[in-house]
Amino acid sequence: MKRMTVLGATGSIGCSTADVMLRHPDKFTAFALVGHRNVEKMIELAAELHPEWVVMTDADAAKAIEGRLPAGVKLERGMDAAIALASANETDMVMAAMVGSAGLPATLAAVEAGKRVGLANKECLVTAGRLFMDAAARSGAEVVPVDSEHAAVHQCMAGHDRGSVSRVVLTASGGPFRDRDPASLYTVSVAEAVAHPNWDMGAKISIDSATMVNKALELIEARWLFDLSADQLSAIIHPQSIVHAMVEYQDGSVLAQLAMPDMRMPIAYAMQAEPRLQTGIDWLDLAATETLSFQSVDHARFPVMRLVQDVLAGEDSLSIAFNAANEVANAAFREQRIGFMDIVTTVEQVLGRVDNVPVGSLDEVWLYDGHARKLADEVIAS
Ligand SMILES: NC(=O)c1ccc[n+]([C@@H]2O[C@H](COP(=O)([O-])OP(=O)(O)OC[C@H]3O[C@@H](n4cnc5c(N)ncnc54)[C@H](OP(=O)(O)O)[C@@H]3O)[C@@H](O)[C@H]2O)c1
Numbered sequence: 593m594k595r596m597t598v599l600g601a602t603g604s605i606g607c608s609t610a611d612v613m614l615r616h617p618d619k620f621t622a623f624a625l626v627g628h629r630n631v632e633k634m635i636e637l638a639a640e641l642h643p644e645w646v647v648m649t650d651a652d653a654a655k656a657i658e659g660r661l662p663a664g665v666k667l668e669r670g671m672d673a674a675i676a677l678a679s680a681n682e683t684d685m686v687m688a689a690m691v692g693s694a695g696l697p698a699t700l701a702a703v704e705a706g707k708r709v710g711l712a713n714k715e716c717l718v719t720a721g722r723l724f725m726d727a728a729a730r731s732g733a734e735v736v737p738v739d740s741e742h743a744a745v746h747q748c749m750a751g752h753d754r755g756s757v758s759r760v761v762l763t764a765s766g767g768p769f770r771d772r773d774p775a776s777l778y779t780v781s782v783a784e785a786v787a788h789p790n791w792d793m794g795a796k797i798s799i800d801s802a803t804m805v806n807k808a809l810e811l812i813e814a815r816w817l818f819d820l821s822a823d824q825l826s827a828i829i830h831p832q833s834i835v836h837a838m839v840e841y842q843d844g845s846v847l848a849q850l851a852m853p854d855m856r857m858p859i860a861y862a863m864q865a866e867p868r869l870q871t872g873i874d875w876l877d878l879a880a881t882e883t884l885s886f887q888s889v890d891h892a893r894f895p896v897m898r899l900v901q902d903v904l905a906g907e908d909s910l911s912i913a914f915n916a917a918n919e920v921a922n923a924a925f926r927e928q929r930i931g932f933m934d935i936v937t938t939v940e941q942v943l944g945r946v947d948n949v950p951v952g953s954l955d956e957v958w959l960y961d962g963h964a965r966k967l968a969d970e971v972i973a974s
Contacts, residue, residue: 602627679705710862721816743858744836744849808900822904835955913964917942920968
């Protein structure tokens with residue numbers, strides 16, 4: 593029986609994790625569920641999963657949930673409680689599914705404590721990839737990716753010689769604007785950008801998919817997870833989101849992983865790779881799908897894919913700035929303070945103004961992160 597701590601339990605990945613746990617009550621039990629503000633969802637989850645602990649990291653939400661949890665479920669508040677429970681002896685596995693860099697300290701604590709960590713929170717590797725992988729090497733923590741693309745790479749590499757890998761290709765659906773006239777992208781609404789054709793996800797990541805920043809973040813993530821160089825990494829548009837990634841070996845053999853686009857598959861794989869868990873996702877019917885198509889990424893429509901090449905070849909401070917500037921710009925777009933195409937322009941302008949240096953501690957990560965956010969605010973204000 594694995595005792596789970598779910599960081600970001602109330603979010604899209606958190607709820608899909610709960611779905612997998614509820615299908616396998618003989619294999620997983622909830623030790624702690626951590627949410628931020630969504631009190632009603634947390635009450636629902638607590639009733640279904642009966643965790644030992646609930647944490648609301650937001651103080652007002654913690655107050656609002658007081659007295660409303662099922663009998664026997666204990667309540668804590670704040671990020672320190674999340675950190676303590678993610679690294680507690682009673683936790684066997686942590687699902688790291690908070691959104692944004694807020695998820696870093698609790699996830700790093702879990703890695704340092706040697707837990708099995710299902711890593712959905714991509715900002716962890718994007719902003720502190722070196723720290724995370726070094727910490728995992730020291731503690732023996734197993735970091736298993738939850739993103740469908742990285743879970744695919746993980747499966748295509750399992751049992752194979754890492755030194756024989758020549759290239760890794762991540763697929764991208766191209767999001768809602770794949771076929772849209774690039775000139776019209778300047779005026780798209782938030783609702784249009786959030787409406788992803790294949791995946792049902794949170795608002796921030798849906799907009800990241802529309803700009804393809806999400807794919808850029810995934811390339812950075814893959815760099816750290818699989819120890820790859822910039823020239824070994826690329827992305828290709830695959831509108832059906834059936835093939836999630838491909839790994840090419842030096843003899844020319846290419847292994848791909850296919851599955852219906854449903855996050856319960858990579859989540860279940862991260863929770864227990866083998867033997868495989870039942871997930872309830874639809875079976876893949878390739879005859880019904882008929883076509884699996886691929887096309888190269890158009891840099892005029894998705895300028896971030898050109899920009900990320902420098903980030904992949906550069907040092908940690910560039911990845912931190914890339915992520916931070918995008919978080920600020922993504923939020924500004926959602927608040928209708930900037931246009932859709934201004935998101936990547938903001939990131940580009942911030943990257944042009946930061947140092948390109950390695951980063952050795954979480955404090956340094958926050959320093960570069962804060963600096964990039966300030967620059968992004970300045971760019972947006974101007
Ligand atoms: N959704 C996907 O299909 C998918 C796929 C691959 C990777 N990911 C990655 O997985 C992570 C989660 O994505 P998601 O789609 O599940 O996001 P989401 O639906 O927006 O959920 C985010 C979760 O993080 C919590 N949260 C938000 N702000 C927080 C803060 N300041 N401090 C602590 N917790 C906070 C939220 O709590 P409340 O709701 O209670 O406020 C919620 O539980 C992201 O890093 C995303 O990039 C997602």
